Amino acid sequence: MPKQVLDVGNCGYDHSSLKNLIERNFDAKVLQSHGPTDTLKMLREQSFALVVINRKLDRDHSDGMDILKDMKADEQLQDIPVLLLSNFEDAQANAQEVGAVPGFGKRDLGKETTLKKLQPYLG
Template identity: 40%
Template sequence: MTKRVLSVGQCMPDASALSRFLNTHFEVQIDESDVEQDTLEKLKTTAYDLVMINRKLDADYSDGIELMQTIKNTPDVKPCTLMLVSNFPEYQEQAVEVGAAYGIGKNEYRSPETVARLQPYLG
């Protein structure tokens, strides 16, 4: 069964790399969103198995962890698992503190541990 992923705030090269990685290991349909408003609209109308948010959104450099908090506090958003895309463990820990699953880094796409971390959501 195909899983739905919303990729939020990635620049073009990172979006391509993430898409290649996910499609190599999982059967997924990936939607993309650039800014908070578009993200919230998509989350109100579509159920996603995983929402992968960049630490800094490429379009406006807003904070991905703040967006996670906004999503968590928006009542009509469909339930979803949030995950931060960042190479920095300290930001991953901040994301977990606001209710996200521990995420992945852009430098970890070749790691079997990364595939294993995503397995519960996309497998």
């Protein structure tokens, strides 16, 4: 059975790029959520090997870090690996301080280093 990845807050184009990258290279299926309410609901109802959160959510431009913080504060969800999708190094550092695994930016989607970052969770 394929592992599931939850893509949080990406626009259609970026979601499609991430989905294609993951589903082409791993036995995994990528699902999408858009904000805190649907994300937390899906996380409680299904099993995910990885959550990828956009730094700024496409739907309302709210901060994806808020969802990361909510997950890490929730006993049921805190052990799910989460990475931040952001080109900004300071955002990546802040996410890791809160408990995220090392993430990557959208401009890194086609790079070998990105696949290596995903391998521990999806391989």
